[in-house]
Amino acid sequence: MKYIVLGALLLCSMSLVAEHQNALKKVYFHRGAHQGIHTKSHPHIELANVVFYFEEKPRIESSVVQKKSETLHRLFLPNVVVSPELHVALQAVHDQAKEYPFDVQFVAKSSPTEKGLEITLTYPTDTVGVKYDYFNSIGLQKGLTLQLVNKELIQRINHLGRQIITTASLDTPRVFIDCGHGGTDSGAVCHSVKEKDVSLEVGLTVADTLRANGILVQLSRERDEFVSLDMRTTLANQSNADLFVSIHANSALNSAAHGIETYFFTTDLLDEGDCFLSTLWDRNKLKKELAQKCALSNRLASCVHGAVLKTVQSEHSVVDRRVKPAVSQVLLGAQMPAVLVEVGFVTHAYESQLLSQKTYQERLASGITTGIMQYLGRA
Structure with missing residues (x-):
């Protein structure tokens, strides 16, 4: 039984x-x-x-x-x-x-x-x-x-027998600035500071400064409006941008967390599935080209992160949370070298106060702009 x-x-x-x-x-x-x-x-x-x-x-x-x-x-x-x-x-x-x-x-x-x-x-x-x-x-x-x-x-x-994909036009580089969140999506909110407002103000200032230096710029948004994550990358891809910079403010359950960190995507974060191309040579070439884009994203992240820290640390004590790999939709979907910058924590009392100040937003924008210009070889 x-x-x-x-x-x-x-x-x-x-x-x-x-x-x-x-x-x-x-x-x-x-x-x-x-x-x-x-x-x-x-x-x-x-x-x-x-x-x-x-x-x-x-x-x-x-x-x-x-x-x-x-x-x-x-x-x-x-x-x-x-x-x-x-x-x-x-x-x-x-x-x-x-x-x-x-x-x-x-x-x-x-x-x-x-x-x-x-x-x-x-x-x-x-x-x-x-x-x-x-x-x-x-x-x-x-x-x-x-x-x-x-x-x-x-x-x-x-x-x-050589790479033909270019990463930055020498004569007229085009930069895509993604101001995170917007509209009904406020992002992180704490101490009366909204992530969507910080990212927009910093992004608009970066765009203005780049244009003043002869760089072509397109933004994902120029006002308080919602733009989906895949629309942001689609706009960047269809603008034939040479590089993509997404601007955000951070948050954490631990209110003591603070500092600046910058992310880039790498294929090392993927668990390989399958590839349907005619030959092993084609598959290896695809892997090599995608790895090259990730390497350039890492270099862009290092340029931007280092320049932002140098700019703000001249006046304020800001923690370096380093450059890190991550899977983010905007990084995953961008066809060009791409980074995501977290410019500070709205959940940290002192840092949120800084993020709400126009002078500090301009300092952040100056650092991001300098990093982009360094990457383009124009600093």
């Missing part, structure tokens, strides 16, 4: 595992330049990047059907469930992808034999490739990045 009971319990346990649901929590679509694979002045390996967040790391079942000129790529994520709100978000990704040389469709499967999220990619075999990787997010959710890459450009690089 006990064996029958144990068997029933085992079957019940297996059923619960099989039925365990993994909720899709968020989705972002970081779009590249409209020129797509035909961009000549600012070629980019990354065409677009779809980023998903889940409760748990999803399992992926992949199948590829190649025709003469077209590839049909199916990714199935078992037991993933999609809320009505995220159904709308996935439809938006499908609609926005129509501007690019690929199609992406999402279908939530709920039949007894197949439950989960089906992603179907259709793209030209000769010009587009696909790779996906996993990552852990700050909020403990599990991330998946699905990247569509410029296969034609990779093969051009192989043919020429």
Whole structure:
């Protein structure tokens, strides 16, 4: 009798595992330049990047059907469930992808034999490739990045035998300044100081100073308005910016935390999934080019961070919280070298007081500008 009971319990346990649901929590679509694979002045390996967040790391079942000129790529994520709100978000990704040389469709499967999220990619075999990787997010959710890459450009690089992707135009560099948060998204708020206000004031001053030095500048926002994270990167990518600087103010549960820190993205933070390119040479070249962008982001972060500290520490005692790698949506989605600067903690009594002062905001902006000019070789 006990064996029958144990068997029933085992079957019940297996059923619960099989039925365990993994909720899709968020989705972002970081779009590249409209020129797509035909961009000549600012070629980019990354065409677009779809980023998903889940409760748990999803399992992926992949199948590829190649025709003469077209590839049909199916990714199935078992037991993933999609809320009505995220159904709308996935439809938006499908609609926005129509501007690019690929199609992406999402279908939530709920039949007894197949439950989960089906992603179907259709793209030209000769010009587009696909790779996906996993990552852990700050909020403990599990991330998946699905990247569509410029296969034609990779093969051009192989043919020429040298890097052709430039990181900064020598004559007229273009800088994208991202003023964090805005509108209904106040960011961190404490001691009557709002992160969105600090980032806007500092960002506008940085933009004005760069323009006065002959640098082309575009901002993610110039007033108190909401701009989604993937729209910020899309604006930067489509402006063909040479570098991306995102400005934020920090917060912590520990009110004693204070100081300045700067982040950059590195592929070392990714748990490698799979890459669908024709040859090992192509895959290695893609990895090398993406690593080069990360290295340049690290150098940009060091320039900006060092200059900001030097500028503010001449008048104030500010802690150096160092340059650090991190997975952030704006860093993940930017096609150019990118950094995120946390200029201080609104949750720290003294530092929040400084952050609210116009003279201190101008000092922060001066440091950021100096770091950018140093990176561009114009300091």
